[in-house]
Structure formats: C-alpha cells, structure tokens
Amino acid sequence: MKKSGAWLAVYALEQIGVRYTFGIPGVHNTELYDELDQSERITPILVTHEQCASFMADAVSRTTDSIGCCAIVPAAGMTHAMSGIGEAYLDGIPMLVISGGIRRDTGRHYQLHDIDQQRVLDGITKAAFLVKRHDEVIPTIYKAYEIATSGEPGPVFIELSGDVQLFTGEVDDLPVYQTVYQGQWSSPQPDEGIRRAAELIASSRKPEYTSAGARAKRPSLLSSWRNCLAHRFRQHCRD
Numbered sequence: 001m002k003k004s005g006a007w008l009a010v011y012a013l014e015q016i017g018v019r020y021t022f023g024i025p026g027v028h029n030t031e032l033y034d035e036l037d038q039s040e041r042i043t044p045i046l047v048t049h050e051q052c053a054s055f056m057a058d059a060v061s062r063t064t065d066s067i068g069c070c071a072i073v074p075a076a077g078m079t080h081a082m083s084g085i086g087e088a089y090l091d092g093i094p095m096l097v098i099s100g101g102i103r104r105d106t107g108r109h110y111q112l113h114d115i116d117q118q119r120v121l122d123g124i125t126k127a128a129f130l131v132k133r134h135d136e137v138i139p140t141i142y143k144a145y146e147i148a149t150s151g152e153p154g155p156v157f158i159e160l161s162g163d164v165q166l167f168t169g170e171v172d173d174l175p176v177y178q179t180v181y182q183g184q185w186s187s188p189q190p191d192e193g194i195r196r197a198a199e200l201i202a203s204s205r206k207p208e209y210t211s212a213g214a215r216a217k218r219p220s221l222l223s224s225w226r227n228c229l230a231h232r233f234r235q236h237c238r239d
Helices: 005-015 030-038 050-063 076-091 117-121 134-149 162-166 192-203 219-238
Strands: 002-004 020-023 043-046 068-072 095-100 127-131 155-160 168-170
Touching: 002 005, 005 030, 005 095, 005 134, 005 155, 005 162, 020 050, 030 043, 030 068, 030 162, 050 068, 050 076, 050 095, 068 076, 076 095, 076 117, 076 155, 095 134, 117 127, 117 155, 127 134, 134 155, 134 168, 155 162
Parallel strands: 020 043, 020 068, 068 095, 095 155, 127 155
Antiparallel strands: 002 168
C-alpha cells in the first residue's frame, strides 16, 4: 500500500496514545499538520513560540497518562524548543519531539533550515532519529516512544524528511503498537506527604513563600503573594 510519511506519522502517534501535539506549522511540516487536522484522536494545539510547545508537552507527560509531543519546524523551531526539551531531560520526563526536515531527494545543499539537528540536540535527548524512508516512519516512532518511556525517561527527537512527509511511498503493513518493555513510565501521583503539606499550608494563618531575594524591600508585594498562594492551595484542597 502507498501512504504519505505524514499520514504514517499520525497513525503511529495515535497508536501510542498521543492525545495532543504542541507547535507551529510551517513550510517543513505542513503535511504533518494537514494529517493532524484530520485525526479524530489527536488535537494539535498551536502556540506562539516553540518554547511554549516544549514546556506544554512536558506538562502533559507530568500530569496525564499520555506522553507529551511537540510538532515543530526544523532549525529555528528546534532551537526555540530546546529549553523545554532540556528541562524534560534533566527531570527524567518522557517527551516526543517531531520535527519536519529538508527534502533529501533533490541533491541540493544549503536549503532553508538545513541543519544537523541530531548533532545540536546531542546531550539533551535520549536519542535522535532522522527518517529518510516511508517504511521507517512507524517503526521509528514506536522505538522512540519505547526509549522515551523506559528506564530513565526523557525526550526523544525525530526528524521527518520533507520528501517523506510530502509524497506517498510503499509500506508493507500498518502494525499496531504493542508494548515491548514491562513497567513503562506512568505519570506520578502526589504522595501522602505532598497532600499533607498542602493541607498544612491551606490551614495556616500566615503562609509564606521564601526564595532567593524574596525578602525584598516591598512588604506589600510579599503580602499579596502570600495571599495568592494561600488562595491557590485552598482551591487545590477543595478540588
């Protein structure tokens, strides 16, 4: 059968349970966003900056049973997202970063956004893949998900070549994802100590948050902050 790389990528993301993607569509990932728009399982969330996308994907992984996923343009989009990617790497948070890429079927160099993204991201990702063939799309995304969620969790990067996204190519089948590793990562739940701390703060008469430089020369600002913090924790406990 013949499928476009963009269609195959969305199929694989649906199989591993991705519910949201975060990013900005552009010339290198238009086909991917066209397919995401047709998906009944995945909602693409558009952001104003790719840094927002990576931190939002991080939050999804931290707070839900679905892995956070970015859908970004290469080069500038990738470098903008690096702060959130690095944060996820340092904290052991799984994340998938799906980037468009240049066309590799033209033989031309120095294309728009032509950069070695895998080399740039070395050090803040568990793995980085470059997909050049249609039959590599689904297996690569499955493997990336397994790497991101097993062992010490962390972000994994996948670049989909522009020609793979754009054109259809032959694939033998559409395999259903099956978990390979036992004891895969799941979003942590608040333990009893955290719940007790929230209760103590909510019931305290004068809760105070102190950080570097918090004892400033503006006591009214600190008072406002304490009141805001107390209100938030009371809401949390009621919920």
